[in-house]
Amino acid sequence: MEFPAISKSHLLNFDPNPKPLPLTFHSQTNFRFKSTDHVIKNRFYIFSESKNEYTTTNISSLFKNKKTWIHFVGVGGCGMSALAMLALKQGFEVSGSDIVWNEYMDRLREAGARLFVGHSVLNIERKGFGSCLPDKVVVSSAIGSDNVEVLHAKSMGVHVLKRGNWLGMITEHHNLVAVSGTHGKTTTASMLAYVLSAMGVDLTAVVGAQVPQFPGGNILCCRSPNFILEADEYDGCFLQLSPYIAVVTNVEWEHADIFQDEEAVKNSFKRFLKQIKVGGHLILCRDSEGAYSLVSETCIGTAPVLSKCTSQPLNAGYRVTTYGTSSLNEWCASSICPNSQGGTDYVLCHMGSPVADISLQLAGVHNVLNSLAVIAAVRALINDYWPTQRLIDCIRLHLHNFIGVSRRFEMIGIFNKCHVYDDYAHHPTEVRAVIQAARQRFPLKALWVIFQPHTFSRLATFLKDFATALGDADRVVITKVYDARETGLSNVSGRDLAVSVVGPLSEYIPCVVDLVDKLCFEISSSPAQELLVLTLGAGDITAVGPKLLQKLQQIQCHSN
Template sequence: MLTEPIHFIGIGGSGMSAIARILLDRGIQVSGSDAKDSIVIASLRALGAKVEIGHNANNISLAKTVVISTAIKDSNPELKAALQSGLPVLSRAQSLSELMKGYRSVAVAGTHGKTTTTSMLAVAIQECGVDPSFAIGGTPNDSNSNSHHGTGDVFIAEADESDSSFLVYNPFGAIITNVEIDHVDHFSSKEQLHQTFLDFIKSTKEFLVICVDDDGGNEIASTVKELQLNVITYGESENAQMRISHVSTSATGSFFRVTWQGVVLGEVALNIPGKHNVLNATAALSAGIALGLNPNQLILGLSKFQGVRRRFELKGNVKNIRVFDDYAHHPTEVSATIATARDVIEQGKIIVIFQPHRYSRTLAFAEGFAQSLSTADQVILLDIYGAGEESIPGASSSVIAKQIRDLGTKVDFEPSIVAAIELAVAGAKPNDLIITMGAGDVTSLGKEILTRLDEAAKSDEA
């Protein structure tokens, strides 16, 4: 139970700030701390949260409940003080589970596409006249906020499988977009991962929406038939109940038809490109129908969806050289993003600045990263963003660079961010795309790349 005042250690993170914002909207006293200030923290302060920069045991002096992010170490002085004081200490997932009680909750899980699918479902449901609550790991462009306390009876939450914490949600309904090994620091085998997703499904009360185009999803879907759940399968597969067909993708969006058990529901036109987003939209549509909402209104809502920040996000355009930013940090995601870029680009080349995320992931998927990145025309590899992990022998961007080079794609391993930007700018011509890619601080490069492109353009004109 969440007893106020509630203190968040690491309040600036996407998941923690989302929960804090909902609590503030409910009129609950919230305090928090974080290692550094940010726009997110400024917005929480504006809503009434008391946030300190830096961690100190005194920060929890008024708290009755403490919530911690997964990034918080046992040595954190606020966590140590909370435990010594006997205060209830909840994980982010446990606190979100408390918020979801009393709602028809939908937990959106899967290795890839969770953030976009959760955002799509929220927008589609809003079009139906329902005001859902939601907590999302990214920021939808439609709302400019990663969370909302709604007046309706539906609560939509992105459900992170990385540490199995999604097992505490016990949702009314669930979406599984795909199932693939990613977090090798937590899952030692495919079997362990699949069992965790099966446990998640068993904790779900009413319905499951799952993609059968995905090998992992299809394998799991075949094992849950005996459960007392309304299972809706989706995809292009002939076995899918919600079947996708007539797919076309372009620079400006995607178009497809959806058929429910042999009956055409309608044509869906998305404002965002990428075939993977066709699957994400179909998952959202299926969940909306499972909630008893009007398919036509859901489809209309999906047609208005404006995307999510850091998901193939256009940062700017200088002399017809476009700069995008994307969160892709797994080989499957990298492939999908570059494929989307191919839809968008009419001519010219794709230049990717990629920052591997975590040593464990880089070591496990080096070959996969090389294969997916080699579909670009030029690759610039930064050093690994450790995200708190210790370095691992053999985990290196240079290993990926060598494999890409062996595949015949132009590649540079450039540890210097300044030099990496210069390489991208020097190589870019009109009609080219530059994509900054990864889950680390590579996202900050877009502004500087645009500045350097602008300077180069003015120099050429002089």
């Protein structure tokens, strides 16, 4: 997926300080969900189209959280830790295990979870009080079928579920908005949940990263039927969901250990689209060829029927809305340019007509697309009684206030004129996008990219694409591969990638300790250099930035 260049155009002159949309939650409000469910404070309002009136029930009657014991295997992952935290917030007893301790587990322990390092039968057994075994065991996609806890639970008749099955269960009776896509789903889901929450909408949200503006870190928890979920395609996880609204940010070949080729990825997403509820809504980025290939031209903007939409494998209709940088989309961005905050401004157009100036604190065209998805999703959630302009004025206010997600072009610190940033990018498209964002925010700094390949299968599949994407840096350092869930030897290494990069100086430094020492020496030797160090990868490369800054500070203290 290619990202258009950012122009230096000036935006239209819309009111920069719109009055916030007055969201008053009372029985006369025009704020309704198209699924005909309406939440007002602690009451659940169901609108009857036949009677043209609301009936109410206590929202607590929708949630029957008995003190059930749930054990999470692989609880330290960003997605699994979010599910464990949500279970705690909802009143379940929670335990979990993982092979190493991390900060996600710190938060879970503080919230009351019983956690174990390492996997053992003893982790799911207890003596002397209550249930001796968990009521359910939820298993991460990264956990093999030969895990001792999983095998023991099955042998004892405990209900064992994969992460996707558990997500399907806990969202089944909710007004679910599932944000999917090969890239951008974490930021888009977080941004959407933040904007809706800031507008006064009660909701639950689960995303796969820490969100500074979420009180719960990687979750929002509310006793409401509204649920925003980052929907992951890995291991078919999202195929267990039944969303009312599905967002598809893009579709590309990824997870080479699961999908044989791009066609296999597309087939999985097509199956996901079949899960959209009747009368629901698909919001799709037309800039992505893979995403757009999921639907036919005749489906856009309509409630398609299978016989009229041969490329769309559906047995029920739903509305399709597209967004992107082309005027062919219902929602599009034009005149994209950097702003003084280091973020991005653009003119928002609806059906070809400009409707608002949008100003983001986030850099990069990819974040412009993420914000367009949010605008389209909020508009789809709220019915036509709201004037579009009033709604957009409210959305853009909260979009401007959104500060982003951890490990998504996140500033780690500054030493003299050296800025250190970290990003989760582990696919060539993501690497290309974050380098573009870095150039946008720091156009005058030299860019050093420290990249840790994530899984041998991904590196082997996309080695040439990685080499091309990294060629846009001024200097590249490649570490050894973070093998994650893969086992066994491979015929590809970080060295192969380092020698494939054309243009900038590229070197292979496998050991993180050696890497920090070398970077520290070079940076401290040229303190006046305007420099941006950007660590990239989905593994433990995220620890390099803090270690580097700490060592630079120590050197400076000793020299003084």
